[in-house]
Amino acid sequence: MDIQVANYDSDRDLEAVKRLWHEIGWMRDNSDAEHQLLQTELSLGQVRVARIDDVTESIALGANAILQYLDTELPLAAVTGVATGRVARKKGLARRATARLIADMAAEGAALSMLGIFDQGYYDRLGFGTGSYDHRVAVQPQDLCVPLPKSTPRRLSSTDWEEMHACRTRRMKRHGYVTFTSPAATQCETIRSDYFGFGFSDAASGELTHYLWCNTDDLEYGPYQVMSMVYENYGQLLELLGTLKSLEDQVQLVTLVEPPDIQLQDLVSRPFYRLATLKEGKFGTGIRSYAVWQARICNLHACLQQTQLECEPLRFNLELTDPIAEFLDEDQPWRGVAGQYVVTLADESGVEQGKVADLPTLTATVGAFTRLWLGVRPATGLAATDQLNASPELLTQLDSALRLPAPSWDWRF
Incomplete structure (x- = not known):
């Protein structure tokens, strides 16, 4: 079984995409309106497909957007749709196509990515963390x-x-x-x-x-x-x-x-x-109440440079893990944000690579850290339920520094 992930090609992939959209219920019938909707969705931005033995069986669609973070704006890779045909489930196609889409949009400048979820857990393996309740x-x-x-x-x-x-x-x-x-x-x-x-x-x-x-x-x-x-x-x-x-x-x-x-x-x-x-x-x-969206940071430097907090300056080491590389080809230029960093939270925040011996350390997955940075939940709560760990003193300091309004997701996709 030969699996390939590639850019969408209308001449090659359109009929297969129509078939799998019918199979999963996204295309109700063969009316002109349904075909127009499909074509408009495909035109929104970048599209990646996964093929088995040269037959397109999975698709991931993306669009450029802007995220409002407090009083600033950040470039966002919105994943607007992910679909896999009936005969190709449980083969990792959707994750590979979505990972490639995110990686390409991150390489072009997206600071983070967001998507709507059909249920919790599937996209965690791509580094996504659950958002706040609607x-x-x-x-x-x-x-x-x-x-x-x-x-x-x-x-x-x-x-x-x-x-x-x-x-x-x-x-x-x-x-x-x-x-x-x-x-x-x-x-x-x-x-x-x-x-x-x-x-x-x-x-x-x-x-x-x-x-x-x-x-x-x-x-x-x-x-x-x-x-x-x-x-x-x-x-x-x-x-x-x-x-x-x-x-x-x-x-x-x-x-x-x-x-x-x-x-x-x-x-x-x-x-x-x-x-x-x-x-x-x-x-x-x-x-x-439901939490129906997830997010993940794609550029830690871009996100923290736009973070302006009314707090006493707080510096700490950050040991960040990111599972998305598992689903990317070795030659992919962007392979996630895993690494060791020194983070400063203040009215002018920032991050640099490395580690300082006398600073406290926070270890987290990119999904858990994204939730913390967005204000979905405080550090002490995430330490209890997610993959985020630090000393009680640092967790309390992070609670105080990142007192943010719960992020709202009013444009659903």
Whole structure:
């Protein structure tokens, strides 16, 4: 069995990719819209395939994006899709194709990589660490304690994707937010005809300022699932929530991800009563939490150079392991970030290779250190549950230095 990992070639690979997308359920049918969606996904950025005996059986898709880290921005390699056909599972194809994709994008300047997960554990072997929780809220529109919008929203459809993308790049940004550089990333979300939106525009310029993008299996009663909620300030957020409330006469339920810095329970009447009476079934209400994304650092120097912390300067040795090299060819220029480093955390942080004898030492996998650096969990917590170890004194100092807001992932891919 000959396995090869290579760049995607449309003439050679497209038909095989269509087949495996059908097999895993990503392509619903042979409609023009489904083919357009596939082609748009493939055009977003770099694509790598894995072939068995010259037949394409696995694919990894990437796109250039930007990660908001506190008040700075970092170049991000977004892994937008990984798929393997039915006959080629458990052969390591997906990991090899994904590792090659990450390595190539890291060599071109990506400071870190992120992806959505189908379950926890699979991508740990490529150095990824689990992100923070999303709070997914299911609420009856009539229970939203917000005013109805004073103006009437405009309808949004698949033809508005460029305007929606421009609006999205101007949105309020929080720690951990991802922004794709290509407008095609927004276009991908609008191609299927069962998606729809509500938007508001600036009265003077006509420019789209905030919007909701939704889908549902039942237009009459819902549930309506909010896929994107884009806004520049909290007044606009309340107007979008008021738009959802305006559906209360007919729509039985809406679901959405809780925005960062907001506790939606503040805006819901009698949440525990609804939970007790409507806990189960199609229209069950409540709040559930899941961690559905992972991240890993690809350039330790770039990440720490952009780290500005309000803390007393803290220096320590870092012994970092990175498993991704196992899935890369020997001649790959970028082979992960494993090594020994001296890290400084301060208002001007930094890192250099080496080891200083009289400094305390932190040992960690790249996934665990990424979680620490992003603020997913404090060092003392990660020492208990992840592969991160140091003296109690250093762990406590890291807790104090890296007091960050939980990273939010509002652009899902």
